[in-house]
Structures are given as structure tokens and as C-alpha cells.
Amino acid sequence: MTDRVLCFGEILLRLAAPGRELLLQTPRLDVHVGGAEANVAVSLAAFGHASAMAGVLPANPLGYAARDALRRHGVDTTALRFDEGRMGLYFYTTGAGHRPSEVLYDRAGSAFALAAADTYDWPALLADTRLLHLSGITPALGPATAQAALEAARAARAAGVLVSFDGNYRAKLWAAWDGDPRTRLHALLLETDLAFADHRDIELVLGIDGDASLSARDRFTAAAGAAFAAFPRLQRIATTTRAQASVDHHRLGAMLATRDGALHVRDGIELGGIVDRIGAGDAFAAGVLHGLLAGMDDADSLAFGQAAACLKHYLPGDASLASAADVMALLNGERLDVRR
Template sequence: MAKDKVVTFGELMLRLAPEGYMRFVQADKLGATYGGGEANVAVSLANYGHDAHFVSKLPKHEIGQAAVNSLRKYGVNTEDIVRGGDRVGIYFLEKGASQRPSKVIYDRANSAIANSTRDEYNWKEILKDAKWFHTTGITPALNDEVAAITLDALKAARELGVPTSMDLNYRNKLWSKEKAGKVMDELCQYVNVVIANEEDAKDVFGIEADNTDIHGGKIDREGYKEVAKKLKDRFGFDKVAITLRESINANRNLWSAMLYDGDDYHFSKKYDMNIVDRVGGGDSFGGGLIHALLKGMNSQEAIEFAVAASALKHTIEGDYNLVSEDEVLKLAGGDGSGRVQR
């Protein structure tokens, strides 16, 4: 049986983090791993058995190769990664604990992908025979040229009949709300499935839910129905997925999501999570949702699979979600006991 080809496009970064819950100022050594929004999705999809392709630009030197190898290790196809430039982008992560939040410091200026040019990517060739294309709002935020490359990819996908998804993923350290709104407004014209969280729709498009306090852990489901409807009405998305995170503290979150398919609003069950590593949680949701839709699951099954996949990611160190389809289906089916499997 042929595997579905899925293509993702974005930046792969080096992650440097102190051990455990140490603060930056305490640490005398940093652990090195790799990750990035779209790369994380590709790893999830490869683990679910898809022919996952990740597209980016990375240096030819050993650090760039180590980043590529981190994807190959999990079966991601890297043949369309452009090699060149001098820098792999870096982010430093300090894990939060209890009432102390996690912190991220970026060192990604002039990374290889940020110095990409449109002529380095032949999207019609890259997307040939693809069944899905995914990217996020982080990638076009890097600069205007990368935003143009992202638009080229989405237009090529539309021309080839390839379904597309976009995680809004607003990052205020990369661009302003005004710039994000302008650029994403054009990109979203070519998107079939959009993924957002409690803040993204407000920050990027000024669309927000009533009666919700994300910092106080209060979420009103009815408000998010209206957010999803407004997004669909504005852009004509086939589906709108909104993740709903209720933060009790840095280690404990309540996690659920909603999928609006134009006919009905489908809410997942809610997971009470004790978090090992939060980074990549949203990406694992995206990977799970894409897999579920490609597998032909109905809307309720799809949102349950995506949320279960993401709940499991929160238990795994690093950016990548290293779980199988069977593990996700077991949790989605109601087995969250955590009992030892023998």
C-alpha cells in the first residue's frame, strides 16, 4: 500500500536547554536537540506511517548535517532541503515549574532559511504527488522573502489540488500583530484547514472569544464556536481547529480542542496533563489532525485523535512527538491509565 506523501515547510532549529528545571543562570551545561514547528509535524507523520517530506534550508556544515540527521533518524524525507547559508537558528529553553513559566530566548537572526530566495524552491516539483502541505505562521514571520516563498508554496499546492493546512502560531518576538495580520490574510486565502489556539485568532485577525480568561484558566466553549465561524466565514476554510489549553500552572494543564467543519462543532474529551515537555504540543496536534483527515476519520474521530496525540507529546522530552498510531488510538479510546505494558 502506497504511503501518502505529506510536505511541510519551515525552519529547523537547534534547541539548547539546561537539565531538568534548572534556570539559565544556574546551568553550566546545555543539552542539544533539534526541532521546529513544521519539522515536528513531519516527524509525527513519519511515525504514523506517512511519506513525510520536510523542506527548509540548512548549512552544509556539521551542525546543519546534525539537524538533517535528527529528521532522518525518524524516517523523514530530507531530499528537498536546500543546503547553504552559515547558521542554524538556535533557541534556548528554560522549563518552567509550578507558578514559574517557561522561557524561550531566540538566536535565529540570519539563519540559513532566513537567507532563502524564491528561486531555490521548485514547488511544483516538490509537491508532485503530494496528498497534503503544511506550514505555520512562524515561517512567513522570518522576513518578506520567506513569506513570499510560503505564498509560492501555497499557490502551487492550490494549483496542483493539494490540500493545505496552516497553524497560525503567532510569535510576537518575530513580527507585529499588524504585519502578521496583513501577511497571513493573504496566505490564508490558499489554506484549507487552519489551526489556532486561544490567542492566535485575536492576535493575528482581531477575532476573539467572549467570556474567556486564558491566563486565569477560564475557557468558554460557546465563545470559541463564534471564533471558528468567523474564521471560516472570512476565509472559506474547510475546517477550523482550535486548541483549548487551560493552564493551572506550568506543570499542569487541562487540554482539549474543537473542530468546526461548517456543519457542526466537535469538542474532544479533556485531558488533565502533568507536563514533561510542553514544546511541540501544538505541532503534535497538527500532525495528529492531518493524519486523521488523511485516514478518512470523521470530524469527531479526527479531533479526538489529534488531542490524544498532543496529550502524549506533553509526556515526551524534546520537540518531536515519538508515538505510534496505535498508542494514540489507545488513549483516544479511553485508556489513559498509564499502566505498565508487558
């Protein structure tokens, strides 16, 4: 077994209005390659891990360009394949002040969404892999991808490969088809070792109503306890906490609960002058995974994940390119003078 991490999901193009403009306020869009799982793969590669991406891209210049973007950042793309279909897109408008950011999906009928579940050779794809990373976005895209994600998780379990799963609940995607998210996400969590989920994700999957009068910490603790009881393989649950004064000023904390009853809590870090918050959750997941894979304890892994997520807010694009040294510099409180 190696330290290779395989991420499975759809690679997207983000078409964003420049600066703080509305879509097509001027006839120009900025393009970034992204996708929840791809963002984790890029960030783990930046941390020095052998990360790989599995999925399907369209056999056209857009698909090849997306693959090449991951290659440039050190991600192994040999598990990607190309097929007929279109490129998944999403359009993004960055908010400002008290005007929220907006996402418009355009990914129906993509090459990834249409790929049959039985076209993935999971024993081969998972060879020499230590961890498989999935997210709740993949099963939200349709029956084929939902089945593929479940088969990937079950194949990983059979091969002794760890499974991490990021809830990433996207109501707009689930609403496009009668996908029964509770049942499908429940099945995936049964195969999961480490979940990135907040109390809302857990309550949705378990069909429970949380106590809204509880503090965020207590509600997460209660939800985590219910999740550990429902999913016997689950060992850890991690989440960020976010308070927003405006689009540009947030406070980002983090929590991690373990099956043995431990709860690690990181106080919020003030974030002002945010550049780009997209992908911050993926940076958090990659940071926690890096810590655990590198042998850090739970508390230090959570701290690393929180710091990685904070740095992502100051990097344009979907994926964080911060190195482990960059994250440690923030954790160690290094000065912000120009590095010369």
C-alpha cells in the same frame, strides 16, 4: 496523488537548561532538533505516513546533524538543501510550579531566513504530494520566508494539493521587523483548507475584537464563523484549549469547527507531572491530520489529535515519537501497567 505530506519551515536546534535549571545555572545545555513544521513531519512519519521536509539548512555540521535527526525518524529529507548561513537556535528554560517556562530566540540571519523565495521549485517539490503543511512562524521570520510560504501555498492550490496552516503566532518574531502579520497571515489563510487556530489567531488576522464575556467555546464558534465567511476555501478549524493550574498540571481539551456549522468538542484531559510541553500543538496538528488522511471522521480525528497532544507532554524533546498504536491505547483507556 499519493498520501505524501510535505512540511515547509525552519529546522532549529533547541538548547535547553537541564532539568528545571535556569540557563547556564550550570555550564551545560541539552540539545534537541525541532521546529514547528519539522515536529509535524516527524510525528506523521511515526504514524506511518510518507512525510517530507522542505527548507534550507546551513552547510555545516549543525545543519547536517539536523537533517540526519529527521532521517532517523523516517522523514524524507531530499527536499532540504544546504546553503551559506547559520543555524537557527532557540534557548529554553523549563519552568516549575508557578515559574513559567521561557524561550529565547537566536535565529536572525539563519540560512533558512536568508534564502530567497524564488529559489524554491514548488511544482517539483509538490509532485506526488497530497498535503502541504505550513505555519505562521515561517512568514514571521522576514520578507523572504513570508514570500516563500505564500508562494508555496499558492503553488499547492494550483496543483490541487491540500493546504494546512497552523497559526503559531509568535509576537517576538514579528516584532523584529515591520512584517504586517495581519496582511501576510490573511493571504495565507485564503489558500488554506484546514487551519489550526484559536479565537485569538482569527481575531488578529480579521482585525476584530472578540467578546471577552463569552465562554471559550462560544468565542471560538463566533471566530470560526467569521473565518469561514472571510476565507472561502477554508473547510475546518481546529484548536486545543488549555487550563493551567501550574507549569506541571494542565487540562487539555480540543475543538473543531467545520464550514457546514458542525462543532466537535472534546472535554479536557488532566495532565499532571508534565515532562515537556514544547511541541504539543504540533503533535495535535499531526494527530488531526493523520485522522483525516486515514479516513476518520471529524470527531474521531479531533479525538486522535487531542490524545496525541496529551502524550507529547510526557516525551522530552520537540517532536512526538508516539506511534498511532500508542495514541489509540490512550484513547481506548488501556491500563498503565508496565508493558511486558
